[in-house]
Amino acid sequence: MADRVVPEGRRQRRRPTKQGALLSEELIVRTALHLIGQRGAEALSVRRLGAALGADPSALYRYFRNTDDLLLAVADELIGRAQQGWTLTGRWRTDLRAIGLRVHESYRANPQAAVLAAHRTTGRPHEMRAVETILGVLREAGFPDGLAVRIYHAFVDQALAFAAQDAAALALPPAARAADAEVWQEAYGRLPADTHPHIAATFPLLAADMRVSGYPFALELMLDAVAALRPATAAEDG
Structure with a gap:
């Protein structure tokens, strides 16, 4: 174009x-x-x-x-879909968790587009609404502006990084996805305890956990860290 x-x-x-x-x-x-x-x-x-x-x-x-302008519109559409049918609860942790999981799921539902768009800044209405919403959640929860911005940055980067990684895996051809999954059994499952004692000891748990995205747990770790940074004077509402 x-x-x-x-x-x-x-x-x-x-x-x-x-x-x-x-x-x-x-x-x-x-x-x-x-x-x-x-x-x-x-x-x-x-x-x-x-x-x-x-x-x-x-x-x-x-x-x-041009096509890049169209790609930015597609990226903004994914952000918009993450916000459809959702409203704030007024509880900061509940709301941030919902936003993160919704963004992650929107990209996973459109993996080919996510691979192209997850790293882009659109400057379009859906993205602007998401930025405003997240900053509003943090500021209204009592975080001072400087800290709210830094938390926003880390929160969004974490969500998009996991979304891009998980989407890239989903976008692989089926045979490649199956081969990647089989590596845990064929390679890691065969490691002896005398050379790799920690992998051998945790292997059943490790293999099971690696079948799913690590984002939900990583998100909870981030929310725990955010809670620890929250000013003691802020009212409990999370």
């Missing part, structure tokens, strides 16, 4: 696409997300998107400057 985006007020397509839908930013993003799930990064091409939408590929320039 080239930098030919049309101002929002002039974007409306007058005729439906071949599928009978009016072209819109929402439809393009939803279609791009679906195609990325099928084809990965190569789905982000004007030709493929135009064909999937039943529209002239040049029409996409009315909504997005």
